[in-house]
């Protein structure tokens with residue numbers, strides 16, 4: 328496989344590196360100047376670890392990363408390097424991943440409602456796997472993409488997820504029969520079923536239920552003469568350690584459900600977004616302005632007043648930028664102080680505001696913080712999912728720069744993964760203890776199993 332990553336775009340860091348170290352370095356560099364723009368540090372080693380963890384926890388499932396979650400170049404490239412597939416929802420996302428050399432058969436166009444010109448684009452560029460959940464889509468596809476391999480998206484119970492998707496997408500079970508019949512009549516090939524339990528899913532049973540539902544749809548489709556070979560279990564997996572439920576707990580429900588309802592003969596894919604990127608990104612913002620507000624309780628004022636004052640801080644990224652996750656992803660980002668405060672420092676009720684002129688641009692309030700100053704830094708962890716993806720340049724504030732860090736050991740692991748995927752017969756050699764110090768030998772042993780499914 329080609330090496331897409333140019334080392335110059337990255338800081339290669341030695342083992343033992345934590346994102347915080349690179350952050351510290353950048354902050355140090357900034358301290359020589361007045362230029363203290365907000366910035367991200369993206370730890371690509373974290374993405375590599377997530378991938379290995381995915382292969383271990385869900386050995387039968389091939390991940391197709393959902394590009395919409397974070398389409399930054401470093402993320403897409405590292406995942407391509409490791410042989411992941413991609414869930415694209417638009418022409419531009421297809422262009423992005425094909426632009427770095429990803430094969431069309433590693434792409435699923437997972438948007439059930441597509442513009443005709445974009446369906447044609449997919450057809451011209453060899454992207455065949457596409458989802459649908461309605462009749463109109465089927466007739467559009469039959470006219471514009473005769474070679475499409477359609478995947479029927481079914482609705483789920485997403486009531487226990489933070490980002491509900493089945494309000495917009497997914498055919499109810501009782502509509503599936505009609506859709507499958509219509510596909511047959513239109514000569515449109517249906518190869519599988521997909522679902523999404525909702526983003527930020529807290530109920531692993533939702534996956535089991537949808538896998539069972541998918542089985543029913545497989546049976547129905549087979550009756551209509553469709554040759555069903557693909558199950559797509561979507562996304563919804565947690566991306567941070569503080570999530571209500573661990574990824575492995577979800578996997579412990581998914582695996583037996585797959586073995587019960589799909590014991591063999593199908594390719595199984597997933598479309599994880601948040602899972603891969605949430606914890607990889609840390610954000611540093613700088614305080615650009617500050618305003619003290621005296622307490623409203625003017626009556627009971629004791630003139631010392633200090634504990635009564637509250638402070639508004641204005642920082643150089645906000646809800647029109649990376650913090651759009653507050654509105655679009657129900658996030659509640661909490662700052663970490665760059666300078667450790669001493670315990671004697673009094674705390675003040677504080678609020679954090681973005682740099683734009685909109686009153687809506689508020690990041691957090693009711694924080695208890697020691698007094699901070701213009702030029703101080705605040706850090707935010709777990710800022711990789713649904714942040715950079717939807718950030719705008721509203722009011723002339725530029726998108727926040729991403730600094731990628733690739734730990735040397737993780738890079739070695741990526742190369743081993745590539746060999747593992749490409750040459751399954753080398754199982755024994757690949758599984759010998761690693762020199763890179765990464766505990767990846769177990770998961771690499773999954774590679775041959777994987778390759779034998781023919782997906783890779």
Ligand SMILES: *Cc1c(COP(=O)(O)O)cnc(C)c1O
Pocket residue numbers: 393395396414437438492523525526527561562563564598599600601602
């Ligand atoms: C958004 C989306 C995903 C990714 O969801 P996560 O919850 O971030 O894993 C996957 N598939 C589809 C179709 C989506 O719309």
